[in-house]
Amino acid sequence: MNYSTLLFIFTSTFLITSLEAQVYPADFSQVRVANDISNPTVMAFANDGRIFVAQQGGALRVIKNGTLLATPFITLAVNSIGERGLIGIALDPDFATNHFIYLYYTVSDGSHNRLSRFTANGDVVVANSESIVLELDPLSTASNHNGGALAFGPDGKLFVAVGENAKGTNSQDLNTYLGKILRINKDGSLPAGNPFTDGSEQKKRIWAYGLRNPYTISFQPGTGKFFVNDVGQNTWEEVNDATTGGKNFGWPSAEGMSTNPNYANPVYYYGRGTGDGVGCAITGGTFFNPATTNYPASYIGKYFIMDYCNKWINSFDPGVANPARAAFATAVSGGGVSISTGPDGNLYYLSRDASGGSVFKIVYNPIAVAPTITQQPANISVSQGETATFNVSASGSAPLTYQWKKNNVNINGATSAAYSITNVQAAAAGNYKVTITNSAGSVTSNEVALSVIANKAPGASITSPATTYLYIAGTSISFAGTGTDTEDGELPASAFSWQIDFHHDIHKHDQPAITGVKSGTFTVPVEGEVASNVWYRFILTVTDSKGAKAKDSLDVFPKKSTLSFATLPAGLQLTLDGQPITTPKSVVSVQGVKREIGIVTPQVVNGIDYQFSSWSQGGDASQTISTPSADIIYTANFQPVIVGLDEQVLSGIDLYPNPVREDYFYMTVVATEDQDTFMSLADPLMRNTKKMNVSLKKGNNNVPVYVGDLSTGMYAVSLKMNGQSLSKRIVILK
Numbered sequence: 066m067n068y069s070t071l072l073f074i075f076t077s078t079f080l081i082t083s084l085e086a087q088v089y090p091a092d093f094s095q096v097r098v099a100n101d102i103s104n105p106t107v108m109a110f111a112n113d114g115r116i117f118v119a120q121q122g123g124a125l126r127v128i129k130n131g132t133l134l135a136t137p138f139i140t141l142a143v144n145s146i147g148e149r150g151l152i153g154i155a156l157d158p159d160f161a162t163n164h165f166i167y168l169y170y171t172v173s174d175g176s177h178n179r180l181s182r183f184t185a186n187g188d189v190v191v192a193n194s195e196s197i198v199l200e201l202d203p204l205s206t207a208s209n210h211n212g213g214a215l216a217f218g219p220d221g222k223l224f225v226a227v228g229e230n231a232k233g234t235n236s237q238d239l240n241t242y243l244g245k246i247l248r249i250n251k252d253g254s255l256p257a258g259n260p261f262t263d264g265s266e267q268k269k270r271i272w273a274y275g276l277r278n279p280y281t282i283s284f285q286p287g288t289g290k291f292f293v294n295d296v297g298q299n300t301w302e303e304v305n306d307a308t309t310g311g312k313n314f315g316w317p318s319a320e321g322m323s324t325n326p327n328y329a330n331p332v333y334y335y336g337r338g339t340g341d342g343v344g345c346a347i348t349g350g351t352f353f354n355p356a357t358t359n360y361p362a363s364y365i366g367k368y369f370i371m372d373y374c375n376k377w378i379n380s381f382d383p384g385v386a387n388p389a390r391a392a393f394a395t396a397v398s399g400g401g402v403s404i405s406t407g408p409d410g411n412l413y414y415l416s417r418d419a420s421g422g423s424v425f426k427i428v429y430n431p432i433a434v435a436p437t438i439t440q441q442p443a444n445i446s447v448s449q450g451e452t453a454t455f456n457v458s459a460s461g462s463a464p465l466t467y468q469w470k471k472n473n474v475n476i477n478g479a480t481s482a483a484y485s486i487t488n489v490q491a492a493a494a495g496n497y498k499v500t501i502t503n504s505a506g507s508v509t510s511n512e513v514a515l516s517v518i519a520n521k522a523p524g525a526s527i528t529s530p531a532t533t534y535l536y537i538a539g540t541s542i543s544f545a546g547t548g549t550d551t552e553d554g555e556l557p558a559s560a561f562s563w564q565i566d567f568h569h570d571i572h573k574h575d576q577p578a579i580t581g582v583k584s585g586t587f588t589v590p591v592e593g594e595v596a597s598n599v600w601y602r603f604i605l606t607v608t609d610s611k612g613a614k615a616k617d618s619l620d621v622f623p624k625k626s627t628l629s630f631a632t633l634p635a636g637l638q639l640t641l642d643g644q645p646i647t648t649p650k651s652v653v654s655v656q657g658v659k660r661e662i663g664i665v666t667p668q669v670v671n672g673i674d675y676q677f678s679s680w681s682q683g684g685d686a687s688q689t690i691s692t693p694s695a696d697i698i699y700t701a702n703f704q705p706v707i708v709g710l711d712e713q714v715l716s717g718i719d720l721y722p723n724p725v726r727e728d729y730f731y732m733t734v735v736a737t738e739d740q741d742t743f744m745s746l747a748d749p750l751m752r753n754t755k756k757m758n759v760s761l762k763k764g765n766n767n768v769p770v771y772v773g774d775l776s777t778g779m780y781a782v783s784l785k786m787n788g789q790s791l792s793k794r795i796v797i798l799k
């Protein structure tokens with residue numbers, strides 16, 4: 066994949082939207098409730114019908130009676146780099162009387178995530194009502210895996226999902242909140258009934274651990290069943306049952322199903338790929354148990370999940386073992402980040418879609434319902450050469466068909482909810498409206514005007530970095546651009562806005578815009594994402610004095626090296642970023658990115674226990690390396706576990722003569738019962754090994770061992786007996 070500079074066409078996203086119409090079961094359709102909610106993260110419903118929608122940048126918005134209120138409930142100062150920002154919300158179970166709202170956000174200096182309580186006064190916050198509930202552990206420079214989900218359990222306790230900050234070992238460390246589900250009192254204090262009652266403050270708040278990025282959680286009304294949706298790394302997305310406290314879900318050692326009895330397996334999981342039922346990130350899950358609904362009874366009690374990348378909604382029965390997936394929706398709008406069951410008995414989802422972030426409602430109309438317009442098109446005023454887009458939203462039974470008209474005449478091909486005119490010229494001015502039709506009737510929108518201003522759109526160009534530039538993590542990328550305009554001349558710095566989006570595979574992480582500068586630097590973090598199929602997209606937008614815009618875009622790719630991992634003896638296991646790998650193994654890594662390497666110990670091969678001895682590059686068994694500028698091999702040396710001579714009695718075996726100068730030595734051993742087992746010899750570097758079967762009789766045994774085929778050296782002799790490995794050193798001299 067090699068992107069060169071490309072000019073953005075404003076209409077592209079709308080054209081794609083119209084081509085990818087949502088597919089629902091018969092009689093289901095979606096209605097847009099609100100849009101223009103940029104970078105939405107999560108939402109919560111009040112029983113009075115209001116929907117609170119959090120924006121990553123710190124604003125909490127309110128949708129009331131189907132309208133997005135212009136004034137945010139609150140605008141918090143947050144750090145919103147990467148996946149940070151305002152990313153969690155829960156309403157108090159007694160919200161109707163105490164008006165408490167809990168928010169999870171990254172503090173503005175980026176040092177940590179915080180959980181705070183705020184008090185509502187109608188649709189806005191009571192000034193200075195913030196009460197800090199819990200300060201979470203310090204963050205590294207990695208800006209991803211923050212979790213953020215909040216929910217009250219049936220016990221009235223607040224459950225908090227915290228990501229592992231892109232460091233897998235945090236998930237197994239009971240002295241940090243990172244990578245955990247916490248269970249706390251509303252004020253942050255320790256509740257009774259948590260699984261760990263001793264140790265650190267963190268440990269005593271932990272409800273479940275071994276999690277990577279638990280972005281959403283859900284309780285089932287009635288049963289209290291508690292599911293945690295954990296976004297996976299390279300293989301599996303998980304739904305985990307954390308109803309019972311104290312479970313370890315295995316990250317980073319295990320993702321998906323594991324045979325390790327210490328890990329709780331997911332109740333449902335799905336893998337990578339294209340299409341329905343697979344994907345890249347589980348960003349929503351909800352138990353569909355509304356008080357009332359007009360959905361068919363077969364949907365009630367099901368657990369609905371949503372995937373961000375492949376844009377589908379599936380469901381499964383949470384009450385059965387190994388539940389099967391049921392298809393529900395495909396090609397949903399944009400990138401879904403949250404799915405909820407509304408108090409009105411409908412499913413809702415929150416999407417980073419082409420309309421600037423939207424809330425959608427999924428409705429069931431078994432009897433055809435005529436269309437009604439939920440959002441009218443608006444008047445548009447554009448400069449010559451720009452793109453004009455009219456939008457309409459309507460509810461009613463699917464399928465809905467659209468026909469846009471200019472000055473009362475049908476426009477050929479203008480048959481979607483959005484209608485775009487590119488490269489607008491004076492002749493495009495006029496009056497526009499749309500008629501929406503289904504089997505039960507039709508409705509026509511308000512007529513709105515398109516005005517064309519005698520103004521030419523500006524031109525934008527990114528001049529730095531060069532298209533051939535490749536970055537190294539930890540270094541700064543210098544960016545610069547120009548903006549020219551026929552009427553205004555050279556555009557001033559205030560006309561410039563930069564967007565630097567981090568792309569990984571098929572999804573992207575939005576970064577906050579940098580405005581008011583013609584040039585600047587961007588430092589690439591060394592932590593956060595270890596994958597190598599990553600790049601940054603620099604987008605420059607310039608705006609002229611009449612409001613006309615132009616964009617330029619440049620994709621900047623990394624320099625990469627190959628990291629190879631080996632062990633001596635060969636074939637043993639290591640860990641990379643906390644996950645087990647079997648050697649030899651090679652991975653491509655972005656230069657400058659930090660990787661955590663470690664060893665698995667002890668390991669048993671052919672009955673011999675091995676333990677870590679040293680790394681080829683030196684250093685501790687577990688260490689952090691920075692991906693170098695050249696390919697490299699990291700070799701971990703292991704040694705057999707050899708019991709010392711002073712432990713002769715304990716070992717239970719004796720060897721004579723030792724040293725041995727002939728072709729045989731004798732091993733004496735006392736067995737508690739008859740048994741067929743085996744013994745092995747190995748030199749410390751495993752250059753010479755020998756394995757032989759041994760039949761032991763109850764009582765004293767004197768076993769001759771042929772070593773005529775082994776060269777001079779020190780060897781570990783290991784005997785398996787009663788499930789234990791007994792070892793002793795012997796020296797062979799020729």
Ligand SMILES: [Ca+2]
Nearest residue numbers: 521550552609
């Ligand atoms: Ca102009």
